[in-house]
Amino acid sequence: MSEEKSLNFIEEIIENDLKSGKYDQIVTRFPPEPNGYLHIGHAKSICLNFGLAEHYNGRTNLRFDDTNPEKEETEYVESIKADIKWLGFDWDQELYTSDYFEQLYQFALTLIKKGLAYVDDSTSEQIAAGKGTPTTPGVASSYRSRSIEENLQLFEQMRAGKFKDGEKVLRAKIDLAAPNMLLRDPLLYRIKHATHHRTGDQWCIYPMYDFAHGQSDSIEHITHSICTLEFVPHRPVYDWLIEKLEIFPSHQYEFARLNMTYTVMSKRKLLQLVSDKIVEGWDDPRMPTISGMRRRGYTPKSIREFSRQIGVAKRENLIDLSLLEFFVREDLNKTATRRMVVFDPVKLVITNFAEDQVEYLEGEDNPEAEQKTYRKIPFTKELYIEREDFMVDPPKKFFRLAPGKMVRLKYGYIIRCDQFKQDENGNITEIACTYFPESKSGSGDTTLKAKGTLHWVSATKNTPVTLKLYDRLFTVEDMNSAEGEYKDHLNPQSLVINNAALAEPAILEDAPGLSYQFLRKGYFIQDKEKEADGKPVFNRTVGLKDSWAKETKK
Incomplete structure (x- = not known):
């Protein structure tokens, strides 16, 4: 009998909440x-929030935290929705913090x-200085003692656009010590005269994250608000605001964010890679973005399995990129269509095959598939094989x-190699072979035996392709x-292009x-793009084996 998988700490909390009757249904976002x-x-957060709701028959809202109009765009909204759907999830309600601007104002x-x-x-400098240090208490602002009536009037004037950006802010009055x-009087609202991608110029004051987040959770009756560990210090503010407003008591839980080898997750650094044209764009197959992984050929199932395997922890750790690649290979081995592609061609001539003869062999598309298909x-007389598959003086186990x-x-x-030709530099230019008609695959003839099997293509009936061989973006x-600038550690071999x-x-x-x-090369x-002459381009998703681990051990 298989051992039951133990619950992670969030699952334990949810099961206790449901058993105790605290909630009839869980709602995540x-x-x-x-x-x-x-x-x-x-993607890890998506799999966690949507996965928990699915498992416990709950609901998940997609809520765009659109409180920073200068940096937000509809393009990003659409890409986020596409990524979630591609991963295999759907949301209960599509919501925006901007839906609640009036309620948050109230x-x-x-x-x-x-x-x-x-x-x-x-x-902002005076406010920062007035907060004190971790070992010394803050000093009250001279405006902290303003009357309720004056604060109401000024806040209404802030909304009406009477003041410039940065001229005034709204702060909570909590505890300067x-x-x-x-908790030392956090900012709740700032003035920002900027056009919002949904509300246009309707608002010129915008709620800060700490004010918008918990209240939005409460409005939606989110039962389990799951964040990453850097938001632990924000939880007391989250709880204080809900308590003082006397609204639905949503609660925040924190888990360790994903850190992965040979990768950066900082949006700022990723944006810099795009801006400096180190990569083609956000969907460059070397990027850790979901759109980049999709373009590279990673599958939704492999990402979901990876997220499930690494689990939910309370402490930060570094996950090996090879684990994600393992799940990609596992999935693609079962689903990928097999084709033969020769990367570095050298001509092979079958001397006893007729000049104009073309025989169509049958190849299985995927030996792992339940429903068998063939192409x-x-x-033909002239074929191409891989240059590395021929040696004049091979070692013993070649x-x-x-x-x-x-x-x-x-x-x-x-086939049997009879002769070969070389150029003046010793490079092989042609290999002459004899083929044995009775040895055809599937014929059942066991008279002849060969230890090796090579892939090949016809020299006269083939398709030229460009291969983009992607690898890790960083070497550390x-x-x-990592010491120094993160761009100092870029892998010069992160993209190798093969036009042959x-x-x-x-x-x-x-x-x-x-x-x-x-076959024998990788996935x-x-x-989406082709060469200017229409030649198709294929991106390497991952190799057949983890060759990087071998390189790093040398």
Whole structure:
């Protein structure tokens, strides 16, 4: 009997809450700010919030935290929605913090009327200095003693656009001696004369994160507001505001965010990579963005399985990128369509095959698939094989082609190398072989045996393709502790382009969006862009094995 998977700490909390009758149904939310593209760290949060709701028959809202109009765009909203759906999830309600601007404003008025908030004219530097240090208490602003009536009037004037950006802010009146610096009269509203992507110029005051987040959760009756660990110090502010406003008691829980080897997760650094044109864009296949991983050929299932495997922890740790690649390979091995592509071609001539003869061999599309399908592969007198698959003077355990040696051509025949040609530099230019008609794959003839099997393409019936061989973007395992500028650690081999590759012609007949296993080479997907001459481009998703681990051990 298989051992039951133990519950993580959030699942334990939810099960206790449901058993005790605290909630009839759990409600979670995923609250991205639409100021960029989602990355693999967000994918973990998506899988957690939506996965918990699915498991416990709850609901998940998608709420855009759109309180910073200068950095937010509809483009990001649409990309976020596409990423969530691609991962296999759907939300109960699509909501925006901007839906609640009026209600949040009324909440702020309530705090002012209770004597718990005040308008402060101090500069940002004066406010920061007045907060004190972790070991010394803050000093009250001279505006902290303003009357309720004056604060109400000034806050209404702030809304009406009577003041310039930065001229005034609204602060909560909490505790200037609190050990938690965030409780020392945090900002609730600031003035920002900027056009919002949804509300236009209707508002010129915008709520701060600490004011908008908990109250939005409360409005939506979110039962379990799940954040990453950097928001632990914010929880007392979250709880204080809900308590003083006497609204639905949503509660915040924190888990460790995802840190992954050879990767940066900082939006600022990712934006810099895009702005400095180190990568093609947010969906560059080297980027840890969900759109980049999709373009690279990662599958939704592999990302969900990866997120499930790494679990939910209370302490930060560094997850090996190889684990994600393992789940990608696991999924693609079962689903990817097999095709033969020669990366570095060298000509092979079958001397006893007729000049104009074309034989169509049958190749299985995916040996792992339940429903078997096949394609026709043209076999001709002249073929191409990989240059690395032939050696003039091979070592003892070289089971590929060499003078006098025999190998099987995949789906086809056993051949024997009889001769070869070289140029003046010693490079192999042509290999002459004999094929054995009775040795055809599936014929049942066991007279001849060959230890090695090579992939190949016809020299006269093939499709030229461009291959983009992607690898890790950085050379340092832990980029969070890397010395110097993070751009100093870029991997010069993160993208190698191969313009010489040749594929079997069936690749042009395949439906777009297919994942491939190029036999003996790795997993690939066709890119959305083609070459100027129409030549298809294929992106390497991941190799057949983790070759990086071997390199780093050398």
